[in-house]
Amino acid sequence: MHYTNEQIAALVKEDKVHRDVYTDPEIFKIEMDRIWGRSWIYVGHESQVKNPGDYFATSIGTQNVIMTRHTDGLVHVLFNRCSHKGAQLIGDACGHAKQMRCPYHGYIFDTAGTLIHIPQEEGYAGSPYGKGKDESNIKRVARVDSYRGLVFASLSASGPDLRTWLGGAALSIDNMADRSPQGELEIAGGCFRYVHDSNWKMFVENLNDAMHPMVVHQSSAGTAKRVFDDLGMEQDKVPFELEMLSPFASDYEFFEKMGLTAWDNGHSVTGGKVSIHSAYSPIPGYAEALIDAYGEEKTKDILSINRHNTVVYPSFTLKGVITSIRVVKPIAVNKTVIESWVFRQVGAPEELFQRSITYCNLVNSHANLVGPDDQEAYHRMQYGLETKDDNEWVSQHRYLGADEINEDGEKTSTGTSDMVFRHQFETWKAYMTKEEAA
Ligand code: FES
Ligand SMILES: [Fe+2]
Structure with a gap:
């Protein structure tokens, strides 16, 4: 169906959302234009294109792009489309090249996207296509910026600048980077990448959903917790794998106390201290390495922040303590790729990095103990919502009316509230009912 703005707005009520937001391909198409085509989207990390000539192919929503480092030292984000007849320019995920040569007719571009060579160039005499003509270069995305090494791009030329748009979510990125004694992160190795047969919003919501861990993760984390308790060992004698898995099976009270905080533009976090x-x-x-770098006071501040999952809406989530991010790539209304990347904290002991890798192996990979629990839940949500019974609505009633605004102007609630989901959909509605970018 074709949606008017009024019809889109009617899908989001104060206490519930219509199931079509997860199942209608037309809604997905509008989301790609009005949310993914307008907001800042995480593209990659500067360390993935360290040297001039390095490139990394990725996507912004359903648009294919390439992040490059040019000889001018700048990071560029270009559409992955040849200016000649439109062939995909870069076919692999990442690499290094002085120039980018289109595989179809061999036209060559530099890493800033400028057309530098055409075979049999004389065929273009007097034509508007050719070298030195802006229209013949690879198109760049409208805006590119980075924050603490994380590169974002926006397909829209207008809208708030990146730092303003991040709001309170910036502290999560700061804390992740500050956990390196040099304040610097680098992507290490590849990523875990796997396809979920569910809508992209299910993953983004789940990362701040504290009503599910004690249920969904009973089989994995619950078992680990029992083993942990049975061992009766001191915390520091227990293998890290158990230390990491067992808190997933904590009780409601624990998750309630973690609390939720939300900021403008759909961002939110579970947990704080x-x-x-x-x-x-x-x-x-x-800790000694951090104290050497920052002094006692700042080190205490850095290590006192224990945010759980930060959602940087709509395109990625991060965990500062584990120094990892999960990147959301919508493919279709019921298909989403999730990538899990781990950063190395430059200058920190190798053991810290090994712990992050272990965590991601055990929690975020497709062959692990915890992630598939969630994936099964997303699958069942998608399957259930495609059943068109008389109940057209998805409930968001939990702790309705109990949200608070704290002294910093942040929206807060108890940990198991639906506040973050209502908050995400407020943002969703604002993006989706605006014909023009802000
Ligand atoms: S389509 Fe790229 S050179 Fe022809
Ligand atoms: Fe989970």
Whole structure:
């Protein structure tokens, strides 16, 4: 169906959303234009294109792009489309090239997208197509900016600048980077990438859903917790794998206390000072390295932040303590690719990095103990919502009317509230009912 703005707005009520927001391909198409085509979207990390000539192919919503480092030292984000007849320019995921040569007719572009060579160029004499003509270069996305090494791009020329748009979510990125004694992160190795047969919003919502872990993760984390308890060992004697898995099966009270905080533009976080990550045993030499770099006071501040999952709406989520991010790539209304990347904290002990890798192996990979629990839940949500019974609505009633605004102007609630979902859909509605970009 064709949607008017009024019809889109009617899909989101104060306490519920219509199931079509997860199942209608037409809604998905509008989301790609009005949300993914307008907001800042995470593209990659500067360390993936360290040297001039490095490139990394990715996507912004359903648009294919390439992040490159040009000889001018700048990071560019270009559409992955040849200016000649439109062939995909870069076919692999990443690499290094002085120039980009289109595989079809061999036209060559530099890493800023400028057309630099055409075979049999004389055929273009007197034509508007050719070298030195802007229209013949590879198109760049409208805006590119980075924050602490994380590169974002927007397909829209208008809208708030990146730092303003991030709001309170910036602190999560700062804390992730500050956990390196040099304040610097680098992507290490590839990523876990797997396809979910569900709508992209299900993953984004789940990352701040504290009503599910004690249920969904009973089989994996619950078992780990029992083993942990049975061992009766001191926290620092327990293998990290158990230390990491067992908090997923914490009780409602624990998740309630973690709390939720939300900021403008759909961003939110579970936990602050306390989270499922806050009781990890210390890594020898790590605190000392931070104190050497920052002093005692700042080190205390850095390590006191234990945010659980931060959602940077709509395109990625991050965990500062684990120094990893999960990137959301919508493919179709019922198909989403999730990539899980791990950063190395430059200058920190190798053991810290190994712990992050272990965490992601055990929680975020497609062959692990925890992630598939969630994937089954998303699958069942999609399957259930495609059943068109008389109940057209998805409930968001939990703790309705109990949201608070704190002294910093942030929206807060108890940990198991539906506040973040209502908040995400407020943002969704605002983007989706605007014909023109802000
Ligand atoms: S389509 Fe790229 S050179 Fe022809
Ligand atoms: Fe989960």
